[in-house]
Amino acid sequence: MSEREVLEVYLRERGQKMTSPRETVLDAFLKLERHVTAEELLAAARRIDPGIGQATVFRTIKLLAEAGLAREACPDDGARRFEHAYRHEHHDHLVCVECGAVVEFKDEAIERAQQAVYRRHGYAPSGHRMELLGLCPDCAKASKRK
Amino acid sequence: MSEREVLEVYLRERGQKMTSPRETVLDAFLKLERHVTAEELLAAARRIDPGIGQATVFRTIKLLAEAGLAREACPDDGARRFEHAYRHEHHDHLVCVECGAVVEFKDEAIERAQQAVYRRHGYAPSGHRMELLGLCPDCAKASKRK
DNA sequence: GTTAAATATGATATTGATAATCATTATCTA
DNA sequence: TAGATAATGATTATCAATATCATATTTAAC
Numbered sequence: 297m298s299e300r301e302v303l304e305v306y307l308r309e310r311g312q313k314m315t316s317p318r319e320t321v322l323d324a325f326l327k328l329e330r331h332v333t334a335e336e337l338l339a340a341a342r343r344i345d346p347g348i349g350q351a352t353v354f355r356t357i358k359l360l361a362e363a364g365l366a367r368e369a370c371p372d373d374g375a376r377r378f379e380h381a382y383r384h385e386h387h388d389h390l391v392c393v394e395c396g397a398v399v400e401f402k403d404e405a406i407e408r409a410q411q412a413v414y415r416r417h418g419y420a421p422s423g424h425r426m427e428l429l430g431l432c433p434d435c436a437k438a439s440k441r442k
Numbered sequence: 443m444s445e446r447e448v449l450e451v452y453l454r455e456r457g458q459k460m461t462s463p464r465e466t467v468l469d470a471f472l473k474l475e476r477h478v479t480a481e482e483l484l485a486a487a488r489r490i491d492p493g494i495g496q497a498t499v500f501r502t503i504k505l506l507a508e509a510g511l512a513r514e515a516c517p518d519d520g521a522r523r524f525e526h527a528y529r530h531e532h533h534d535h536l537v538c539v540e541c542g543a544v545v546e547f548k549d550e551a552i553e554r555a556q557q558a559v560y561r562r563h564g565y566a567p568s569g570h571r572m573e574l575l576g577l578c579p580d581c582a583k584a585s586k587r588k
Numbered sequence: 589g590t591t592a593a594a595t596a597t598g599a600t601a602t603t604g605a606t607a608a609t610c611a612t613t614a615t616c617t618a
Numbered sequence: 619t620a621g622a623t624a625a626t627g628a629t630t631a632t633c634a635a636t637a638t639c640a641t642a643t644t645t646a647a648c
Contacts, residue, residue, distance in 0.1 A: 311623085311624085312624070312625090313614085313615050313616065313623085313624060313625070314615080314616095315614070315615070315624090315625060315626080316614085316615095317614095317625080317626065317627090318625085333605095334605080334606080335605085347626095347627080348626095348627085349626065349627035349628070350606095350627080350628090351606095351607080351608090351626075351627060351628080351629095352625080352626060352627070354605090354606065354607075355607095355625085355626090370516055370571060370573075371517075374604085374605085375604085375605060375606095376605085376606090390559060390560070390563055390565055392565070393568055399563055399565075401559060401562075401563070403555055403556075403558070403559050405551070405554075405555035405558070406552055406555040406556065406559070408551075409549055409551035409552040409555060410552065410574055412549070412551070413536060413547055413549050413552070413574060414536075414574065414576055416547075417536055417545055417547070417578075418578070418579040419536055419538070419545075419574070419576035419577060419578055419579070420576050420577040420582055421574070421575075421576045422539055422575050422576050422577060423575045424572065424573060424574045424575055425516060425571070425572070425573045425575075426570065426571070426572040426573075427516075427570060427571045427572075428556055428559060428560065428565070428567070428570045429567075429568050429569045429570055429571075430560055430565035430566050430567045430568050431565060431566040431568060432563075432564070432565055433564040433565070436564075436566055457594085457595085458595070458596090459594085459595060459596070459643080459644055459645070460644085461595090461596060461597080461643070461644070462643090463596080463597065463598090464596085479634090480634080480635080481634085493597095493598080494597095494598085495597065495598035495599070496598080496599090496635095497597075497598060497599085497600095497635095497636080497637090498596080498597060498598070500634090500635065500636075501596085501597090501636095520633085520634085521633085521634060521635090522634085522635090
């Protein structure tokens, strides 16, 4: 299923409509690889169709998240950021506190241990957010030089 | 060292001053166990000293975080929340997506695996945020009944 | 203790992100 | 194609957080 079809199915199930602004926002989102703010997405959508309104972008990115096409990345500060969630493997982030560089990773040992935590407390898993903060090799080198 | 002393040392080091509003906010924060918003903290501080200003609370909670007395909890939505960070073991959160119940836990297997991720990418660890989302046993029971 | 320099305070205004409102327009179904 | 329904986009509102600024407090030097 294409992303567009996923959205259409999701909308149909809930009696909502597929529209051209929504398609524009979806296209803009798909073209931007990961970690977009609503503002960036608005700019990108307006490059496709200048008439797109800000409110529509906020509404649509929310829809995309509900439909499983986008997911919210844990915000460091400022505006919320969204990344692709469909046909993109689940992953977590390793972020440099100095320069903001982001490494995406998936660690089986962590995933397994998380499942164990869920079981231990009787919770049914429905996703998680994890962000490891640290100093990247480049910034570590740079600060040593000083 | 008491929390107050930690703050004093931190301030002195940076040529900043220990003041009574700051002490009031600190006291209010210490009395509230975990996950306070700035607004809640303002209300608590005003119970001690009604003259405290909103701006001071925002400024002071930021100071407390910098001094290592508070840390920001990963926000679900709405206002940022802060919890105790000094003489409180590091822990992560397991949150119910339905009722918002929060379980604090620490899992050695996860911690070890995270260290391995840092090593693998050459990052120097400086903390992490992890939030496991799920359905708590009570809410699972309640939704089954329907 | 008094004083001068520096910093902090609190009232207010401002920003910036997001949500609500609402008249108009587009979409879907029959 | 028509009618019911939902979506759009411009605007306004909301809310947390920050900036501004005149006044007050603190600290260190005397």
